[in-house]
Amino acid sequence: MPTLRLPGLTDVHVHLREPGYERKEDFFTGTVAALAGGITTVLDMPNTQPPTSTPEHFREKAALAAQKIVCDLGLYIGATTTWGDAYLPVAAQACGLKIYVSETFGSLRIEDLALMHRFFRSWSETADLLGYRSSEIPHGIGPVAVHAEELMLPVCVELADLYDVPLHVVHVSRRSEVELLVRAKERGRRVTFEATPHHLFLSQADLPRLGALGDMRPKLGTPDDVAALWQHLDAIDVFATDHAPHTLADKGVTAPAESPPPGVPGVETMLPLLLTAVDEGRLSVEDIIARCVIAPRRIFGLPEQPDTYVEVDIDTRFELTNSAVRSKCGWTPFAGRTVIGRVERVVMRGKAALEGGRVVASPGEGVLLFQDRPSG
Amino acid sequence: MPTLRLPGLTDVHVHLREPGYERKEDFFTGTVAALAGGITTVLDMPNTQPPTSTPEHFREKAALAAQKIVCDLGLYIGATTTWGDAYLPVAAQACGLKIYVSETFGSLRIEDLALMHRFFRSWSETADLLGYRSSEIPHGIGPVAVHAEELMLPVCVELADLYDVPLHVVHVSRRSEVELLVRAKERGRRVTFEATPHHLFLSQADLPRLGALGDMRPKLGTPDDVAALWQHLDAIDVFATDHAPHTLADKGVTAPAESPPPGVPGVETMLPLLLTAVDEGRLSVEDIIARCVIAPRRIFGLPEQPDTYVEVDIDTRFELTNSAVRSKCGWTPFAGRTVIGRVERVVMRGKAALEGGRVVASPGEGVLLFQDRPSG
Numbered sequence: 001m002p003t004l005r006l007p008g009l010t011d012v013h014v015h016l017r018e019p020g021y022e023r024k025e026d027f028f029t030g031t032v033a034a035l036a037g038g039i040t041t042v043l044d045m046p047n048t049q050p051p052t053s054t055p056e057h058f059r060e061k062a063a064l065a066a067q068k069i070v071c072d073l074g075l076y077i078g079a080t081t082t083w084g085d086a087y088l089p090v091a092a093q094a095c096g097l098k099i100y101v102s103e104t105f106g107s108l109r110i111e112d113l114a115l116m117h118r119f120f121r122s123w124s125e126t127a128d129l130l131g132y133r134s135s136e137i138p139h140g141i142g143p144v145a146v147h148a149e150e151l152m153l154p155v156c157v158e159l160a161d162l163y164d165v166p167l168h169v170v171h172v173s174r175r176s177e178v179e180l181l182v183r184a185k186e187r188g189r190r191v192t193f194e195a196t197p198h199h200l201f202l203s204q205a206d207l208p209r210l211g212a213l214g215d216m217r218p219k220l221g222t223p224d225d226v227a228a229l230w231q232h233l234d235a236i237d238v239f240a241t242d243h244a245p246h247t248l249a250d251k252g253v254t255a256p257a258e259s260p261p262p263g264v265p266g267v268e269t270m271l272p273l274l275l276t277a278v279d280e281g282r283l284s285v286e287d288i289i290a291r292c293v294i295a296p297r298r299i300f301g302l303p304e305q306p307d308t309y310v311e312v313d314i315d316t317r318f319e320l321t322n323s324a325v326r327s328k329c330g331w332t333p334f335a336g337r338t339v340i341g342r343v344e345r346v347v348m349r350g351k352a353a354l355e356g357g358r359v360v361a362s363p364g365e366g367v368l369l370f371q372d373r374p375s376g
Numbered sequence: 377m378p379t380l381r382l383p384g385l386t387d388v389h390v391h392l393r394e395p396g397y398e399r400k401e402d403f404f405t406g407t408v409a410a411l412a413g414g415i416t417t418v419l420d421m422p423n424t425q426p427p428t429s430t431p432e433h434f435r436e437k438a439a440l441a442a443q444k445i446v447c448d449l450g451l452y453i454g455a456t457t458t459w460g461d462a463y464l465p466v467a468a469q470a471c472g473l474k475i476y477v478s479e480t481f482g483s484l485r486i487e488d489l490a491l492m493h494r495f496f497r498s499w500s501e502t503a504d505l506l507g508y509r510s511s512e513i514p515h516g517i518g519p520v521a522v523h524a525e526e527l528m529l530p531v532c533v534e535l536a537d538l539y540d541v542p543l544h545v546v547h548v549s550r551r552s553e554v555e556l557l558v559r560a561k562e563r564g565r566r567v568t569f570e571a572t573p574h575h576l577f578l579s580q581a582d583l584p585r586l587g588a589l590g591d592m593r594p595k596l597g598t599p600d601d602v603a604a605l606w607q608h609l610d611a612i613d614v615f616a617t618d619h620a621p622h623t624l625a626d627k628g629v630t631a632p633a634e635s636p637p638p639g640v641p642g643v644e645t646m647l648p649l650l651l652t653a654v655d656e657g658r659l660s661v662e663d664i665i666a667r668c669v670i671a672p673r674r675i676f677g678l679p680e681q682p683d684t685y686v687e688v689d690i691d692t693r694f695e696l697t698n699s700a701v702r703s704k705c706g707w708t709p710f711a712g713r714t715v716i717g718r719v720e721r722v723v724m725r726g727k728a729a730l731e732g733g734r735v736v737a738s739p740g741e742g743v744l745l746f747q748d749r750p751s752g
Contacts, residue, residue, distance in 0.1 A: 111526075112527075113529065113530070113552040114555075116530075117555065117559075150487075150489045151477075151489050151492065151527075151531050153489065154489070158530035158533050158534035159530055161534075161537075161563070162530075162556075162563050174489075175490070176488075176489040176490035179490075179493065180493055183538050184534075184538060187537070187538050
């Protein structure tokens with residue numbers, strides 16, 4: 001059995017749902033699922049309940065996470081209409097600031113120019129206070145990450161540039177958006193962006209089959225949108241899952257649901273999907289390492305993980321199934337797909353964390369990132 | 377009677393309504409009203425019926441205008457979802473390209489990133505073709521002018537910068553927008569913007585009194601929005617009227633109207649309102665000349681008007697009234713206001729065009745601008 005050894009992957013975009021939605025996922029099950037997918041660092045989004053938008057809520061969430069995580073984890077703080085930029089005192093302890101400009105799950109959407117202006121300006125001022133400008137890698141403060149579809153994308157690129165704030169655009173899915181970002185990069189904008197496996201490997205053509213299980217934000221693209229992502233692969237900085245677990249009951253599959261929430265899980269299936277694309281000649285292993293290890297480290301100023309690696313069987317084909325899913329949600333939109341790339345072993349800091357497919361790390365063995373950064 | 381002699385003013389933003397809405401205004405009545413307000417050049421907007429969005433419609437409109445105008449006039453072309461950038465062959469004969477990103481009268485609103493991206497990219501490519509880049513004053517092609525409120529403003533600033541297209545933002549009205557533009561200018565963006573007399577001299581506090589006659593787009597601001605305009609006066613490049621005549625019947629005043637269209641007239645009242653502000657010490661005559669003569673010439677590459685000037689009585693106070701209005705609409709939102717600055721005489725190219733308050737120029741004596749620019 002040929003085994004591929006990779007550095008532990010980072011997934012810069014997950015929703016571990018705690019606190020508030022523990023029936024969907026929690027810090028333990030979510031990080032177990034990550035390890036099962038060869039991921040040793042996850043960055044967790046702030047649209048939990050309560051939203052991670054004040055220092056108090058951030059600290060409560062950090063305390064919860066520290067007890068339960070089996071891989072390393074950073075926490076985003078989130079901009080809200082209600083709380084404004086109340087998060088600033090813990091800016092340095094977060095992996096970045098998330099702003100929801102476009103439709104999403106939860107209630108964090110921002111539509112107001114004055115407020116958006118303030119978020120970028122005060123993030124920039126905080127970066128100055130923390131001496132961020134003096135460092136090439138942002139060890140002082142993370143980027144502003146945005147869910148910004150269609151015309152909301154140039155809004156964020158402009159505001160970030162006006163305040164010299166590094167911008168990371170999450171789950172880019174449309175040709176129009178990729179083409180705008182390619183131009184912005186040509187013009188020297190400090191912008192990075194991610195693409196998800198579901199936007200790379202699924203399209204609207206899969207919707208009749210998937211139903212509610214194919215619904216997420218941004219929605220699945222047209223085949224031309226998917227082609228645009230592959231065409232501009234060089235411009236895509238990061239592959240990230242937007243792991244957004246919802247139970248089958250929430251999704252209206254095992255019980256009636258009036259308006260099933262958008263979102264699909266992803267941490268367990270990303271690496272097999274990417275390695276299968278390598279097998280098909282659409283991608284190289286270097287492409288994966290660049291986008292799941294090196295770029296996340298650079299963009300988010302992540303510390304190195306010494307003696308941390310993943311061993312993957314790249315010979316045996318297997319079928320992705322709902323029953324094999326470790327995430328509390330218990331399903332995957334890729335069920336039925338035959339892939340390679342089963343994760344056999346994960347070693348973190350010299351110690352086995354997953355062995356023979358079983359997680360052996362104990363809750364709390366993961367490191368909560370950025371807690372030692374000076375908060376200014 | 378002390379008389380002030382000023383250069384002929386330019387109003388870079390008028391809606392003369394022809395073709396399609398001649399009951400509201402036409403090229404003759406609109407330019408007569410302009411002369412009565414001391415304005416010797418107007419730039420006319422494309423949301424007529426049909427919209428000025430194809431070479432054919434542009435040429436038809438130009439032919440209509442050439443026969444009727446009593447002051448000089450430039451025509452905008454307009455971007456539409458239907459016609460895309462079909463206007464490009466007459467780009468050089470237009471004073472600029474107008475894009476309606478935010479709500480307005482008519483049906484030109486654009487909400488699609490791919491289309492917006494294309495408008496800026498193809499305008500930039502046309503500018504390159506016409507050798508625009510080599511000229512400091514844009515004699516080859518005009519700017520892109522946008523009605524862009526709230527978050528649509530950074531969209532346009534970003535796209536213009538990505539394609540190095542000069543951007544002119546029309547009728548800026550909110551504190552949030554002014555503050556964004558001030559920052560954009562500090563960061564070296566090629567952006568200019570205008571403020572209207574109604575946003576400078578009226579606010580939401582006037583709405584109970586004005587009713588439908590105080591409704592326009594952008595809507596009247598809060599007193600704080602008005603204060604922001606005055607506070608950032610130095611950043612305002614241009615005063616322009618957004619002269620948008622509608623009959624009193626259309627407005628629902630003399631007849632019931634289900635949804636009265638937004639818009640107010642302005643060419644006859646701008647100069648008296650500004651000179652009254654000078655009298656009150658809020659403005660200088662140089663401020664007016666900078667914003668109504670010099671900046672319009674620079675931004676739009678307007679030719680000089682030799683031997684052209686306006687004589688204004690700055691001694692006698694008079695009341696603005698509906699009955700004195702020359703515009704076909706027959707009303708002004710400033711009726712009842714006491715001002716100074718009655719225009720007594722306008723001379724264009726050495727010849728009287730308005731004398732003792734009466735227009736003596738003949739239809740067609742105005743010059744249709746930009747018709748001799750090379751179209752590449």
